[in-house]
Amino acid sequence: MHFTILNGEPDPGSAFDSYVAELTARLTALGHPAEKFDLRTIDLKGCSGCFNCWLKSPGECCKRDGSAIVCHAVLASGFVLLASPLIMGFTSALLKRAADQMIPIVHPYFEIQGGEVHHRARYAHYPLFGLLLAAGADSDAEDIAITTAIWRRTARNLKSRLAFTAVAGCAAKEVADELALVA
Amino acid sequence: MSSLLLLNGSPRGERSNSMKMLSRVAEGWEYGGGSQPEILHLARRPQFQRAVMAFPAVDAVLIGMPLYTDAMPGLVKSFIEALAPRVEAAHSGETNPRLAFLVQSGFPEAAHSRLLERYLEKLARRLGSPYAGTIVRGAGEALQFMPDEANRKLWSRLRTLGEQLARDGRFGPAELKAVAGIERLSPFTAVLASWICKLPVIQYPWNGNLKKNHAWEQRFAAPYGPAFKG
Numbered sequence: 001m002h003f004t005i006l007n008g009e010p011d012p013g014s015a016f017d018s019y020v021a022e023l024t025a026r027l028t029a030l031g032h033p034a035e036k037f038d039l040r041t042i043d044l045k046g047c048s049g050c051f052n053c054w055l056k057s058p059g060e061c062c063k064r065d066g067s068a069i070v071c072h073a074v075l076a077s078g079f080v081l082l083a084s085p086l087i088m089g090f091t092s093a094l095l096k097r098a099a100d101q102m103i104p105i106v107h108p109y110f111e112i113q114g115g116e117v118h119h120r121a122r123y124a125h126y127p128l129f130g131l132l133l134a135a136g137a138d139s140d141a142e143d144i145a146i147t148t149a150i151w152r153r154t155a156r157n158l159k160s161r162l163a164f165t166a167v168a169g170c171a172a173k174e175v176a177d178e179l180a181l182v183a
Numbered sequence: 184m185s186s187l188l189l190l191n192g193s194p195r196g197e198r199s200n201s202m203k204m205l206s207r208v209a210e211g212w213e214y215g216g217g218s219q220p221e222i223l224h225l226a227r228r229p230q231f232q233r234a235v236m237a238f239p240a241v242d243a244v245l246i247g248m249p250l251y252t253d254a255m256p257g258l259v260k261s262f263i264e265a266l267a268p269r270v271e272a273a274h275s276g277e278t279n280p281r282l283a284f285l286v287q288s289g290f291p292e293a294a295h296s297r298l299l300e301r302y303l304e305k306l307a308r309r310l311g312s313p314y315a316g317t318i319v320r321g322a323g324e325a326l327q328f329m330p331d332e333a334n335r336k337l338w339s340r341l342r343t344l345g346e347q348l349a350r351d352g353r354f355g356p357a358e359l360k361a362v363a364g365i366e367r368l369s370p371f372t373a374v375l376a377s378w379i380c381k382l383p384v385i386q387y388p389w390n391g392n393l394k395k396n397h398a399w400e401q402r403f404a405a406p407y408g409p410a411f412k413g
Contacts, residue, residue, distance in 0.1 A: 046257050048194040048226075049249065055392040059404040075407040088263045088270075089305055090254070097257030105407070108389045112377035115368055117290045121411040122403070138270065142305060150298045153253040 001078035001183035003027050003034035008084035008095025010040050016134040019168050020083045026176035032183055037073060039094045042066035046097045053104035059122060060104055067101035075105060079183055080127045085134040089143040099154060106159060121159045129155040130164030185242040187212055187220035190234050192248035192259035196226040200323040201287055205247040207338045211345020225262050235265045243281040250288035250296050273311030282307040283315035283348055287323030293363040316354035318344055319363045
């Protein structure tokens, strides 16, 4: 299975950044090609709520920034790992900005899914999602629980599910092994 | 008179649904005895920076935002990250302002926003700020095309919440519940709604705009992979 790793770490010198790099290499070594996108290096202008990606140029953000690269990578993979440190109790603004700009991959039309109103699928296939967090000095179990629950809903709104969650702490090899099992 | 910093976290800025709702809360705040709030739009960079600077100097801060992919917009998360030094300040004994929030989403049910509400309540605790509550409202996008008169009851309730914030320091639970509207669809309503969603009239706001923009023929475009055939 092809993995796309969206790395929302803003600090290129951090231990978590090295951890995500090692994880990427280990997944590939296990026979699962993994491509890492360091979101801090991609031009993401952020969603401005214009809905042009639904109503003017369906399926594509009108900003013509790096979000097209991210959306394309997400849909071309079997598994998307969202990697981020917890900053002020939630994943980074960098990762959130990337997620905001994923709305072109769903359709504006409403449908009922699991008893709730959601948007309709635009594509025939969507990848599974996983969440890899790095706890900060002030993070606690409640932060992790809230963050995971929010991303579980986001994965559902992106017509998929959150199939994996982990907090970086154990060896990257162990996380890679677990991900390989999920895949 | 208590001071209020009113922050609009919508990337749409002044013309947003969040701002329409926030301005009614601000009216109530003044009616309840608060001083005229300073209003800043986080989507405007200088105002974003001003908001970070002004944050510790006021009695209360009300942050309004649309729900973006089940949480705060990236813009609001950037602002929250800019408040990190205020956590340290609180640990050193400095006080942070009372915090109130408003979250509105395009989905009709309030349930979509409840996890974000949980996060915001925790954020107030993290900053050592008294938590005044979160106004949650669904069907926010409808405010774009509904005439103002059609929302008189909503505006009135938002003003009441503003008054409560000024007088009691927090939103009243009964008024919060009334503004939230539909919390979840009942199983019967969900079945009914799944049929109603198939009617073109329900998708009218989308279809009307797609046609106006000459994008109707491309509405199911799938530029990055095989399209869903529903």
